[in-house]
Amino acid sequence: MLSDAKTRSIIIQGMLVTAVIAFAALLVSTTFANLKARGIPIGFDFLTMPSRIIISEAILTYKSRDPYFWAIVVGLANTVFISALVIFFSSVLGLVVGITRLSSNPLAAGTCRVWVEIARNSPPIVLLIFLYSLWWKVLPPVGEALNPLPGVYASMRGFVVPAISIDIGMTGALIILFALTLAALGYGLARSGRLPPLVVPAILAAGVVGLWLADIRFAVDFPVFTGSNFRGGSELTPELSTILVGLTIYTTGFVAEIVRGGVLSVGRGQWDAGHSLGLSRGKILRLVVIPQMLRVIVPPLNSQYINVVKNSTLAIAVGYPDFLAVMNTIISKSSHSIEGVFIILGAYLALNLTLSSAANWYNRRIAIVER
Amino acid sequence: MLTSVSAIRHVPSLPMTNDPTAVEMVGVNKWYGTFHVLKNIDLTIQRGEKLVICGPSGSGKSTMIRCINRLEEHQQGRIVVDGIELTGDLKKINEIRRDVGMVFQHFNLFPHLTVLENLTLAPIWVRKMRRKEAEQVAMHYLDRVKIPDQAHKCPGQLSGGQQQRVAIARSLCMSPKIMLFDEPTSALDPEMVKEVLDTMVSLAEEGMTMLCVSHEMGFARQVADRVVFMDQGEIVEINTPAEFFSSPHHERSKLFLAQILH
Numbered sequence: 001m002l003s004d005a006k007t008r009s010i011i012i013q014g015m016l017v018t019a020v021i022a023f024a025a026l027l028v029s030t031t032f033a034n035l036k037a038r039g040i041p042i043g044f045d046f047l048t049m050p051s052r053i054i055i056s057e058a059i060l061t062y063k064s065r066d067p068y069f070w071a072i073v074v075g076l077a078n079t080v081f082i083s084a085l086v087i088f089f090s091s092v093l094g095l096v097v098g099i100t101r102l103s104s105n106p107l108a109a110g111t112c113r114v115w116v117e118i119a120r121n122s123p124p125i126v127l128l129i130f131l132y133s134l135w136w137k138v139l140p141p142v143g144e145a146l147n148p149l150p151g152v153y154a155s156m157r158g159f160v161v162p163a164i165s166i167d168i169g170m171t172g173a174l175i176i177l178f179a180l181t182l183a184a185l186g187y188g189l190a191r192s193g194r195l196p197p198l199v200v201p202a203i204l205a206a207g208v209v210g211l212w213l214a215d216i217r218f219a220v221d222f223p224v225f226t227g228s229n230f231r232g233g234s235e236l237t238p239e240l241s242t243i244l245v246g247l248t249i250y251t252t253g254f255v256a257e258i259v260r261g262g263v264l265s266v267g268r269g270q271w272d273a274g275h276s277l278g279l280s281r282g283k284i285l286r287l288v289v290i291p292q293m294l295r296v297i298v299p300p301l302n303s304q305y306i307n308v309v310k311n312s313t314l315a316i317a318v319g320y321p322d323f324l325a326v327m328n329t330i331i332s333k334s335s336h337s338i339e340g341v342f343i344i345l346g347a348y349l350a351l352n353l354t355l356s357s358a359a360n361w362y363n364r365r366i367a368i369v370e371r
Numbered sequence: 372m373l374t375s376v377s378a379i380r381h382v383p384s385l386p387m388t389n390d391p392t393a394v395e396m397v398g399v400n401k402w403y404g405t406f407h408v409l410k411n412i413d414l415t416i417q418r419g420e421k422l423v424i425c426g427p428s429g430s431g432k433s434t435m436i437r438c439i440n441r442l443e444e445h446q447q448g449r450i451v452v453d454g455i456e457l458t459g460d461l462k463k464i465n466e467i468r469r470d471v472g473m474v475f476q477h478f479n480l481f482p483h484l485t486v487l488e489n490l491t492l493a494p495i496w497v498r499k500m501r502r503k504e505a506e507q508v509a510m511h512y513l514d515r516v517k518i519p520d521q522a523h524k525c526p527g528q529l530s531g532g533q534q535q536r537v538a539i540a541r542s543l544c545m546s547p548k549i550m551l552f553d554e555p556t557s558a559l560d561p562e563m564v565k566e567v568l569d570t571m572v573s574l575a576e577e578g579m580t581m582l583c584v585s586h587e588m589g590f591a592r593q594v595a596d597r598v599v600f601m602d603q604g605e606i607v608e609i610n611t612p613a614e615f616f617s618s619p620h621h622e623r624s625k626l627f628l629a630q631i632l633h
């Protein structure tokens with residue numbers, strides 16, 4: 001009986017599962033027993049108690065009187081904020097760097113190659129510590145802040161960038177939701193093409209009027225230098241700036257390699273066809289090569305995005321309070337370490353699964369287009 | 372709507388100038404590294420002329436016709452297409468490419484676009500045609516290659532013969548003055564060769580200037596004004612099809628014909 005491959009594999013798997021469950025049960029029961037013996041309570045009710053921890057900077061508003069759960073949300077928001085910005089900038093830069101590496105201009109291609117090699121071959125934490133040490137050595141004091149782009153200043157105290165504020169009331173938000181639904185409906189109907197011609201513009205017009213009624217105030221607040229300080233704009237501390245710049249440089253290297261592979265995966269025949277029709281290099285890239293390489297690069301790109309979320313925990317190296325740092329403080333303050341660890345694991349799992357499912361959804365969508 | 376009518380009507384290579392020459396190659400040489408692919412190519416093609424180019428594998432046939440729309444760069448000699456000399460000047464290269472269509476052995480259709488989108492891409496982005504008008508032109512040419520009902524399918528869903536006819540239609544949508552064909556039927560199953568050749572024959576009958584790399588002797592006999600035989604990067608013989616296939620002048624031509632006739 002044991003020689004039957006199927007039976008044998010079932011028996012082995014069964015034994016394995018039993019062993020894992022037994023080990024986990026042993027672990028949990030001893031932990032609980034130990035905690036009880038030492039009089040440490042277990043449970044999630046501490047979350048509503050005031051935390052009294054300090055979070056040095058946050059995207060959301062936070063006061064130390066706020067409960068633990070809000071501290072957790074604030075930490076998570078910091079991590080999501082860093083990850084989102086790094087993913088956005090490294091995607092854009094990675095596309096440019098990856099394509100430029102294939103350019104026939106040796107200087108441009110060489111520069112991009114150096115970037116990729118540095119990014120791919122250095123431990124990210126070293127990159128971050130190095131960049132962090134540069135703030136005070138390379139950048140001037142506030143009084144002589146550099147102004148590389150309009151509205152963007154860089155000095156010892158970090159970056160100052162234009163602040164974007166979107167102001168909508170509750171009714172406004174509802175109207176927008178309604179208008180967007182209408183617009184989506186109109187778009188869907190237009191694509192199915194089974195409507196008298198006037199209905200679609202009418203629905204779209206209703207959507208536009210809705211947006212107008214919603215009275216959104218969209219404001220960009222440019223920083224103004226007042227001689228010793230800045231008025232307006234958003235200030236990014238050196239810590240936040242370092243983690244944003246450092247992780248972006250690092251991730252861009254990997255994205256660029258993926259993009260380069262993607263461009264090369266599209267055969268030379270496609271370029272020949274494009275050129276023979278009189279399309280320029282740029283148009284062939286945009287209309288022919290990039291759409292085709294997307295389906296090749298989305299899966300590896302997704303694992304880079306997941307790496308960004310994981311690497312954001314390196315914020316701890318420069319003292320920026322990301323989710324992990326906040327959770328560490330919470331754990332040591334509240335001594336709810338078991339619960340804390342579960343929250344940490346759950347949060348990163350949720351973030352990364354969200355990214356993966358977004359990538360899967362996108363992949364399915366472009367796959368359908370190809371049939 | 373006048374414009375769309377004139378765009379749909381295929382105007383058979385009306386000379387822009389009085390120059391009757393479509394393509395002129397003088398002393399063209401090309402190397403891949405140290406490998407001499409094209410050796411002193413001299414070839415003049417008149418407007419409306421049909422040329423069939425044949426020769427053993429690796430003799431440089433593809434390289435030669437790819438030089439005409441600068442998919443390959445030549446290192447020595449002069450190539451003048453439609454009165455414009457091919458140099459490094461990107462503007463001139465694009466000008467020439469707009470007027471020279473090319474059909475490839477492996478079709479090279481854009482797999483992520485529908486047949487109709489394949490046909491309208493260049494007219495919209497290069498000729499700046501409006502989408503409606505470009506689609507009208509595209510449907511006209513799909514009709515001509517006899518597959519108007521496939522317009523909304525993706526290339527991957529078509530047979531090889533249909534794909535190649537789409538590729539021909541895609542080139543025609545740019546109203547080219549010269550068409551280059553690089554072994555358009557050699558990747559096809561035998562039963563599909565005829566449908567593609569028929570399309571090419573009808574194009575030839577309309578007076579298109581054509582350069583075809585092909586070993587289809589029937590096609591060569593039917594439409595070619597001259598047959599060019601290449602071997603080892605040289606043009607060995609230029610002859611009328613009747614004479615080339617029955618009594619070739621050159622030893623190497625005889626050898627080659629003996630091989631392909633078996």
Ligand SMILES: Nc1ncnc2c1ncn2[C@@H]1O[C@H](COP(=O)(O)OP(=O)(O)OP(=O)(O)O)[C@@H](O)[C@H]1O
Pocket residue numbers: 403406408426427428429430431432433434435
């Ligand atoms: N990019 C390249 N680099 C180096 N050598 C090349 C390159 N492209 C072609 N060659 C060589 O140049 C020679 C001519 O190639 P070409 O493709 O023009 O031949 P062909 O006559 O079209 O042959 P076939 O009938 O097989 O298509 C061949 O020996 C080929 O190996």
Ligand SMILES: [Mg+2]
Pocket residue numbers: 432433434553554
């Ligand atoms: Mg060839």
